[in-house]
Amino acid sequence: MKLDTLLQEFKKCSLLQYNGKLCIQDLQGTNWNFYYQLGQIVWATGGLHPRRRWLRNMNLICPEININKIELRDENILVDYWDYLLLENLYHTRQIKQEQFNDFVTNTVGEILFDLAQQASVAHLSCEINQDTIFKALMISTSTNMFIKEMQDAWYDWSEAGLKRISPNLAPIIKNPEKLRQEVSKGFYTNFERLINGQHTLWDLAVKMNKSVLAVTNSLRLFIDKGIVELIEIPDLPSSITALQNSLNYKHNKQLDQKNTPLIACIDDSILVCKILERIIVSNGMRFIGIQDTLEALPTLIQHRPNMIFLDLIMPLNSGYQICEQLRRCSCFANTPIIILTGSEGVFDRFRSKVFGANGFMNKPIYNDKVMQIVHKHLQIKSPEINISELVVHD
Known part of the structure; x- marks a missing residue:
């Protein structure tokens, strides 16, 4: 698949108002994923240096954020758009502004599209x-x-400059320091040596020097042509985002007494929400069932008879209100705790949820402590010693 054909795929997804993921892969197994919502690209992941790219854009767009205080927990490192989760959480906790969020997404998608081109x-x-x-x-x-x-324009300029074979993901390093010393001043050499050390990609240097990647690469061309500088491949950065791995043995869940172990259900069209809630519930010694299809919700619940139900408020086809009302009409769910999940803070939604028979109301994003507090309250079970926390950004 060449670039023109690839662009047609992007345009097709837009015309069809596509919701989902467009996955692109090369023969070496490198992946680029583009996430669509109503036909628009809203995020992109993948490529050679996802962590380097995320940290670079954080330093550029959100310099006030202390990256070392950001922790990526177990239930989030399993998804390939962990970088978006972190960014979205920073926005929801009001640590970054809408403009910063937009710039971050624009930069990320733009870089990945360029690499793909x-x-x-x-x-x-x-x-x-x-x-x-x-x-x-x-x-x-x-x-x-x-x-x-913007990708087409950037790629055209890059190609016209004769850089078609040079990737911004390469890192320049001084190959012949003695020759460089002969051609430049001592001060220039000191600064040059500090930056051109094989530790920073051309993308990285563009941010550090506050220039376009095209300008930075063009400025190095003379040194590259003279054999003073060479471009090398470097690995992605080890993440300064702390991946906290809990020493959990999930096999013990299979050995639990199934009859006495609470079963928690979640009805939410978001796979991510179900995955996060599942990790929290299972790690706390209970069973879990996730349901994304609202049409299958009622028969699935009747089959499994969960002890508690988390129910999303806004879903296609059937709303949380409608499903809650249907459940309360079934004698087997007349007293089952039902907790409404929503991103809304509205007082009206809370009132309406109670009218339709819900027992409680929990705002997104999902937090471990908040989930387990609700579960303990309605099922009256003891807290386990081991749990997995949610994605956290410390103040």
Whole structure:
């Protein structure tokens, strides 16, 4: 698949108002994932240096954030858009502004599209549409057509400058320091040596020098042509985001007495919400069942008879209100605790939820302590010694 064909896939997803993930892969197994919502690209992941890219954009757009205080917990490192989860959490906790959020998304998608354009010019790519991932994201002002136009312009300028074979993911390093000393001043050499050390990619240097990656690369061309500087491949940065691995043995869940172990159900069209809630529930010694299809919710619940139900408020086809009302009409669920999940803070929603028979109301994002507090309250069970916390950003 060449670039023109690839662009047609992007445009097709937009025209069809696609919701889901567009997966692109090269023969070496490198993946690029583009997440669509109502036909618009709202996020992108993958490529060679996802952590380096995330940290670089944090330093550029959100310099006030102390990256070392951000922790990525177990239930989030399993998803490939962990970077978006962190960004969204910073926004919801009001640590970054809407403008910063928009700029971060725009930069990220733009960089990945550029890398993909370059890869399409030299390698075979395959493309797959995956609708299993329904991505609920904050909408931004940049449209997919604008993303594509900016990528085409950037790639045209890069190619016209004779840089088609040079990837911004490469890192420059001084190959012949003695020759460099002969050609430049001592002060220039000191600064040059500090930056051109094989530790920073061309993308990284563009941010550090507050210049475009095209300008930075062009400024190094003379030294590259003279054999003073060479470009090398470097690995992704080890994440300064702390991945806290809990020493849990999930096999013990299979050995639990199934009859006496509470079963918690979640009805939510978001796979992510179900996954996070599942990790919290299972790690606290209980069983879990997630349901994304609202049409299958009632028969599935009747079959499994859960002890407690978490129910999303806003879903396609059937709302949380409607499902809650249906459940209360069934004698087997007349007294089952039902907790409404929503991103809304509205007092009216809380009141209406109680009218339809809900026992409680929990706002997103999902937090371990908040979930378990509700579970303990309604099921009157003891807290286990081991649990997994949610994605946390410390003040």
